[in-house]
Amino acid sequence: MYDFRTDLADERRDLYKKMNQMQQEIPGITTEEEVIDEKIKITRVTIQNEQGEQAIGKPMGNYITIDIKKLNIITEEEIQKAAESTAKEIKARIDNLVNDQDDILVVGLGNADVTPDALGPKVVKHIEVTRHIIRYLPQYIDEKARPVSAVAPGVLGTTGIETLEIVQGIVENIKPKLLIVIDALASNSMERISSTIQIADTGIVPGAGVGNTRKEISQKTLGIPVIAIGIPTVVETAVVVNEALDLLIEKYQQEAKSNDTLNQIKEKDNYHEIKEALIPKDYNFIVTPKEIDQLIMNMSKIVAKAMNMAF
Amino acid sequence: MYDFRTDLADERRDLYKKMNQMQQEIPGITTEEEVIDEKIKITRVTIQNEQGEQAIGKPMGNYITIDIKKLNIITEEEIQKAAESTAKEIKARIDNLVNDQDDILVVGLGNADVTPDALGPKVVKHIEVTRHIIRYLPQYIDEKARPVSAVAPGVLGTTGIETLEIVQGIVENIKPKLLIVIDALASNSMERISSTIQIADTGIVPGAGVGNTRKEISQKTLGIPVIAIGIPTVVETAVVVNEALDLLIEKYQQEAKSNDTLNQIKEKDNYHEIKEALIPKDYNFIVTPKEIDQLIMNMSKIVAKAMNMAF
């Protein structure tokens, strides 16, 4: 498959169109955009059939992307607003798949001790779990409450166990009707780091974005629907360089200092060539912004608030 | 059953003997002591039959107690020595139950965000897991290495799921030959807080010591042998008061200020009466020493080192 270097369906669609110099939408894929306000934009990409699947290498289903601008300087009210928009989208996906009181299990993927990978475990900490109250202390909770449970199973490198194996075990024992997984993703754009949320009703392949693919967590492997909430927190150096090179040539063009060679480079997607140049020098680092602690903190607040509202 | 307020077999035996004013050993229970050096002492209590079981309310099996003095001011060398003594005892228990290359799953119970309850998750972080290397990268590891995996499943209050349900699920999926659980315990003595390690080959009932009993994790519920490594980190106020009252009356006696009333109080175990006096006033707090962070850090180093050596 084409190496898309991003887990966002939205970005893959753009890349596919650029590579194939398409103006119109890709057959088998539909897209709609909604601008909530100057800080929040929502894009809904639907992959309708196998043709769409093959084009961008993602399974059929709905992929909603919520972009929030300048998350590092966001106010508490803006966090609240972003959470509300996100809650609405999550709720729509949940209502589409299960009933109001169906049991939901939330799984926060990632390593709590690696800052850019800690989003999943951090969100899980703020989920209001109710399953045990409904079972053991039903008098303390609204009788219409939905049973919610939440775990952070750790990562293969520190547990020695595939995440899927742990999740499968829990699913078989507690039999939820829906799984929601939260994971850190890789993106094709530095700007999207911790400022974009993707909601997909198709499950997830943990680590896919960082070339460290693990077993798929999806309806196929677990037998229940899986909503995946992903937030880009890292990019490859080759991605950064690819974007920056375009900006540099654009500047040359504006200053009339460009030429055919450079113009042609700009027309193409140079990611793969850059990657091939960087890898032999051990230079294709995965990077994250200096402010990642703050970004992850704000983003985990938004996602946890949104999920608690949606439940 | 009698309310023993302690998870340590060693302490329960002492309490039973005191209550029943026995001089000799309890029928069905044997005990041996080994003094390693001035800081380390090992006590091995074996419950041999149902009579022993009923006396102290613990299942048949071996209970090894390792006491380490003044853990808060321990040196690196003393940590190393305590780890070696502990490793020897753990290894003896493991060798008794499984073969050299049999798969072991380590489970760190407790809530990582509650200092006196964080011992299990902290130990798990320092376990050298090998299962994934043996499966995916066998060329990087000694071919005789034992597959070890490790998880910290969280607690019912934050996951909404019984620990046993999570552990069962994982055990069914990865099929280890032996489970080792690490948990914080309650003790009958303030002095033992984070300075005693109990190794039992009988499994564990999480939260038992703090009156918050969860489902048993044992061969009976999981189908594989379970070694439980427990460290006391908290005591009830009633326990502290009971111990202190004896010391106070002892002082009165030495100063010839005691009398029959007080002497009789000292003869008895007053724990239950103290507890009954404290509970209506919401005063039977569970407490932990001010230095608990340091104690937990030192103890988790000792236990993790010991386990890595034993594997």
Added chain:
Amino acid sequence: MYDFRTDLADERRDLYKKMNQMQQEIPGITTEEEVIDEKIKITRVTIQNEQGEQAIGKPMGNYITIDIKKLNIITEEEIQKAAESTAKEIKARIDNLVNDQDDILVVGLGNADVTPDALGPKVVKHIEVTRHIIRYLPQYIDEKARPVSAVAPGVLGTTGIETLEIVQGIVENIKPKLLIVIDALASNSMERISSTIQIADTGIVPGAGVGNTRKEISQKTLGIPVIAIGIPTVVETAVVVNEALDLLIEKYQQEAKSNDTLNQIKEKDNYHEIKEALIPKDYNFIVTPKEIDQLIMNMSKIVAKAMNMAF
């Protein structure tokens, strides 16, 4: 001086009265109480002259105690309400000492790595500092804003430097008009752990409550007024036992099982005798409730919110 084992003026007054079997108020001391609601109560103790000073061993000045019930199960609204009451009291003290735009330095005492001692550093993290914005980016802030700065200087054991020496150095260099110090205290009552706030306009002697006295931080040593905000987070075992012993004898009395010996013990304050019995056995531990992480988190939110409002 009498060993009062508590840093709270309110508790010392009660102890002094009990010891001296006084019914009326101590000469030189006035007290008033205000009940805010069922969860919040405020007591204002004023030491008016040297007679009052000598009675309870605290310098002349105002000591406001805010008691908040069951802080471990407090809701967000109750936190907000407690913060508002506290803010009002802090603001009254500040307005009494300096003008609206006078520079304030906040100092969070204590060791960030020792849970029951981390309150000061945790509060400092949530103080909205403005001094640097007013100096370097005045266009981004209301021109009437008060310059606020905040430091957590660490403790003697980890810095090797007396806290007073660090604070003196900073005060001499940045010349604030008022210092506010936040510190963890010792209390005479288990119930008050992390549920009481004392605001005193007399400065503080760090570590005083735990028998580890450091140099005084006050107008006398620094030349500017010092407001001390203290929260009890620990108690001595002797204090716990002393309180519990009274409850135990009370129970005996109710059950008509008491006698003269016990009744006499209850009349007295037995703290010192208990302490003397415990110390030779290394048993006078300083303890804190198991839930201290949660209590400190809630309390630091209340204090930081209150201070930000008061500024």
Added chain:
Amino acid sequence: MYDFRTDLADERRDLYKKMNQMQQEIPGITTEEEVIDEKIKITRVTIQNEQGEQAIGKPMGNYITIDIKKLNIITEEEIQKAAESTAKEIKARIDNLVNDQDDILVVGLGNADVTPDALGPKVVKHIEVTRHIIRYLPQYIDEKARPVSAVAPGVLGTTGIETLEIVQGIVENIKPKLLIVIDALASNSMERISSTIQIADTGIVPGAGVGNTRKEISQKTLGIPVIAIGIPTVVETAVVVNEALDLLIEKYQQEAKSNDTLNQIKEKDNYHEIKEALIPKDYNFIVTPKEIDQLIMNMSKIVAKAMNMAF
């Protein structure tokens, strides 16, 4: 001054030579290299006079750079070895400036809550402070011990106070003979992130590498000698792109796909042009590798061990 985007004297010298197409050493600057083993290399740059100062914009003095390869996969023995090499260099600088028992104050700059900026505070935590023991409990310490104290004063953004103001205050009060500051730096090379230590006997300008210059901490401002230990933990995107662009053109050249335009770009230093292209698009992020938590942990161990040995 020329915008060198790096705090390392070693890198500035290379950049100056590249810009001026010099083959020989810069007048006023001497350099020597020492290869310790396959993982450790030491470079000693000395700026001897004003000519050298002006060339690379750093004050006269000694700059020792210790490069440690692949710090993310380092073993405990390699950490020990790197610490020993570093200790030797630090000790040589200390012995050059003060006597054996002269008082040293260690200052860890940076924000403990921002992963790539937390190196200073993390190192301070592991410094063995002795000043208070020598003053208050001399019987517990070797009489030849050197008084060492250590503080982490926080950053302007969270304290509201210039670091220099805090440090000045402490220096005036405790009067050390030597100051050692530890800070995170910016580098001109992604490879050097958390794998290089610079030791300079010339003091430091905090935040200089990230375009956020604070007041100088040096003999000039404090009146005592200042050794600065700096570790690069971040780079600008423009730096990454500049390095990567060279690697990309090199690849084109090897494949005979380059041309004059590209060859000329490679000859030059394109950092400033790239930066100018990125800034208008808000794209010149400061980045850090995904593994920064692990890198900072290993590096802080090395530096703290080295300092404790050197004292």
